[in-house]
Amino acid sequence: MIRIAEVTTLHATMVARWHQRAIDNPYQGFLAAVCTQLSFNYQLWHEEDIARSREVSDARIAEVKRAIDKFNQQRNDWIEKLDDMITAEVDRVGIRPGAHATLNTETPGSSIDRLSILALRIYHLKEQRDRLDATAEHVEGVERKLAIALAQHDDLSASAQQLIDDIFAGRKKHKTYRQLKMYNDPSLNPYLYQARRAA
Template sequence: MNSLPSSADVIAAHDAALASAPVSAEANDVTGWIAVNHFHNRSLWAQEDLARRTQAPDADIVANKRAIDRHNQARNDAIERIDEFLLSALGLVDPATIGTALPVSTVAPGARLNSETAGSMLDRISILGLKIAAMREQTQRTDVDDAHRQACGERLQRLVQQRADLGACYDELLADARAGRAYFKVYRQFKMYNDPRLNPALVAERK
């Protein structure tokens, strides 16, 4: 993938990662952060499944919930880093402010602000990749009837279409941003519940 990866690049990387065991990724460029985001989405998916067990000890479910928090924070951090790299490549952010809480946009007059960032779109594409893989497994089960497999096959087709549609929207946003017609910003998530200084329950615990 280059500094401005296409949706086809990203989807191929996501699907290739899902074909093997999950491996924690390292990141120093946009490709790496896309892989990090996908890894944490994949880990979240597994923990969400485990957290819904009804016969597991409470301590196991607590551990799942805490893992979900960690992976969700890391997933959101990766989205912000993806946006930073893409905006830098597009020349749409002041380099001196890129790592600050409020990065300053540098945009052409008349460019429209896209409400969703490119990083958020890639995050949604990652999640759709997980849904597609999981739904495809349902179509291949031998312990269910034909009706189940058929229903899941129809859902699979819709999920594939949804990912293609979102990918096309992502590509269009990058094309418009390159041409000066559109831009997006780095939006800091400021997840307060994970910050012991900001979560009132955690502040109360310390007192």
């Protein structure tokens, strides 16, 4: 059984750890996949910070945009891998949805992705709150945002666990939804395939 508490502990632990050292992955099994998926959101977050800067050159922004596209594609690929792993486990233990089982509006993989983004937001809000040069007004504003993020994290954690429990009890159906990203596919992005023809 997947325990969301283990997932969220991993998220918080690795986000803090990676701010002190290179990205690594000490986990195994499903949690190793969770950690890999988090790593792409972690890299995406920091590239997005650079992209908002007015102090970097156009050439650097172009590099950052390509990195963002790559990390976003990998992030989505690994959401699908998480859901595929859940499908495989549901099949392995022989769970069959009941006659009245319904689909959820998002998959466990998507919920875990959202939790990873919240972990990053919470870490960076705490970092902003604790800045030595922060004014009282700044700290107060960050504290309000942090309270919202923490409440959302609690709500989503509980909802994600309930979804997983329902899937493994046969009360909810589970399937992987393919993102079908087109912008990185040279056969589907007109700018890519037209440029290839012109060359």
